[in-house]
Amino acid sequence: MTKAKGRRRRRRHVRTVEERPTGAEPAEDARDTSEETEYQVYLGAAGEDRVIVRLVSERGQLIDFAMIQETIDGGQWRAVVRYDCSHGTVHVHRFRHGGRRPMSKKVVATLEDIETAFLLAERGIYDAWEENRRVYFEKGRRRGPDTARYGA
């Protein structure tokens, strides 16, 4: 990918998954010709695990994505691990039970080759499904819920 394309991609990336909750509709942006579509893959009718795949394409070309492993926790869908793109790189965000924000965020790839990045995310979720869940619940038990400090 050329530098010019990289800059274009960064400018166009207007809707990261951090900006809106799971399931919410994408914001409309009349100037943006890209199209965002969300798919939800439920892993069984018991309904405790699912994968969210968000794809942003422009003229049929994939330009951005997010892939999220979610589980039911306390009656609500919560992200366990999320791969997404921003600033030309792919990040993995790891969450824990009781935590509102990611407990870690790490760059795992660049967006030079978005298909390779997508497959990396796929491996990080499907190959490590049980481990991701174990870490989510174990870290949550150890660290407890997030706390807010006021006037500190």
Next chain:
Amino acid sequence: MVRTRLDTARELTRGLLHDPAFRSAIPADAQGKRRFLVALLDEPMSEVFRWIEEQGTPVVLSVRAAAGSISNIVISPVPHSDETPSEEPIPVHPEASVGMFVAAVWQAGGSVIFHRAEDPDLKLQLV
């Protein structure tokens, strides 16, 4: 988590990446949600019915066959109409397996109108 479910979900995910026609064939509900439900061949249809009651339709029922291929069946509501339906709905008993349901859809040529049957004898009609 049953490995078959994860493998099926992975293939769906990969299909979304590589196949624009597959992406555009997934129907959205009124809120724009496009959903897959990964099921196993030997699961009872009662699980699928329960999920549909809770989550709604349309949904793509994705099942990995014994040969390894994945059947993707779009389940959507039949619009209410005063006219007599062009085909007789087939009854699907909650205790029938997902595999039986998939076979019934294949036998019907890929499209079928069905309803949930509560009479245990009716599930035999699927075979």
